[in-house]
Amino acid sequence: MRPDExxxxxxxxxxxxxxxxxxxxxxxxxxxxxxxxxxxLQDLRDNxxxxxxx
Amino acid sequence: MNKRILATASLALMIAALYFALIxxxxxxxxxxxxxxxxxxxxxxxxxxxxxxLLGFASLMYLIKRDLHWDRFAYCSAELGVMFASTSIxxxxxxxxxxxxxxxSGDARLNLQLILAxxxxxxxxxxxxxxxxxxKARLSTVFGFLAALDVPIxxxxxxxxxxxxxxxxxxxxxxxxxxxxxxxxxxxxxxxxFLYAYLFTQRLEIANMEDxxxxxxxxxxxx
Numbered sequence: 135m136r137p138d139e140x141x142x143x144x145x146x147x148x149x150x151x152x153x154x155x156x157x158x159x160x161x162x163x164x165x166x167x168x169x170x171x172x173x174x175l176q177d178l179r180d181n182x183x184x185x186x187x188x
Numbered sequence: 189m190n191k192r193i194l195a196t197a198s199l200a201l202m203i204a205a206l207y208f209a210l211i212x213x214x215x216x217x218x219x220x221x222x223x224x225x226x227x228x229x230x231x232x233x234x235x236x237x238x239x240x241x242l243l244g245f246a247s248l249m250y251l252i253k254r255d256l257h258w259d260r261f262a263y264c265s266a267e268l269g270v271m272f273a274s275t276s277i278x279x280x281x282x283x284x285x286x287x288x289x290x291x292x293s294g295d296a297r298l299n300l301q302l303i304l305a306x307x308x309x310x311x312x313x314x315x316x317x318x319x320x321x322x323x324k325a326r327l328s329t330v331f332g333f334l335a336a337l338d339v340p341i342x343x344x345x346x347x348x349x350x351x352x353x354x355x356x357x358x359x360x361x362x363x364x365x366x367x368x369x370x371x372x373x374x375x376x377x378x379x380x381x382f383l384y385a386y387l388f389t390q391r392l393e394i395a396n397m398e399d400x401x402x403x404x405x406x407x408x409x410x411x
Contacts, residue, residue, distance in 0.1 A: 135287055136220045137219075137220065137286035137287060139220070139221060141222075142221040145222050146224055149225045149229070149283065153232065153275050156274065157387075164387070164394060167394055168390075168393070171397040171401055172397070175397060175400060178405060181408050182404065182408055182411065185408065185411040186411075
């Protein structure tokens, strides 16, 4: 079945938007996870350094 | 390859893929404009297959080598698999509604792709519930093998069963494609290939950091 041109255009925009939204959310969560882990790693290294000094 | 180069190449190729898919490729005679969804839908499906195969391979390598590096590799593949399997399903449904007059036809190809997505989710859920690191790595390989097993059956589904899903147009036994359409599809494959490599590298780096944090936490607690 060949859909109307307007329906086709809306579907294309929706499909492409869904793909880009998923990629954006995935990349954004990766970035925030990395930032959180970097901070946690730094804190743990500081704790270890303090513990070894004592 | 450097992560920054991968990110820049992904972005540039994605812009090129949009141009080729929406402007360069000719309008398909039977379905019309809506067929342009295919240039993004197919790479999503292939990326989900790649994730499943990588997951299966890494699970096998983990069982052979007992090296947690392979477990991290498998875990990253599963996360990317969830995303690409979901987007392939969603883009397929958006295409199907106006063309087939239904969101979900329930045929073999669609159901097997849904099963693949659920296997990725199951893999991640199982890992979330298991507390011990080695046990988590060992038991989750079952889902890895099941996901890898889904791929060949999923690929052959349109030949084995009567389905509404279109036959393959590229690859072995493919029905053929207009040269301009083929170019648009290959540019899209390239763009998603680079994007996949970038996201995978980034995710693997985070997985290494997660294990380092766990290790340091144990050291700090012991100190």
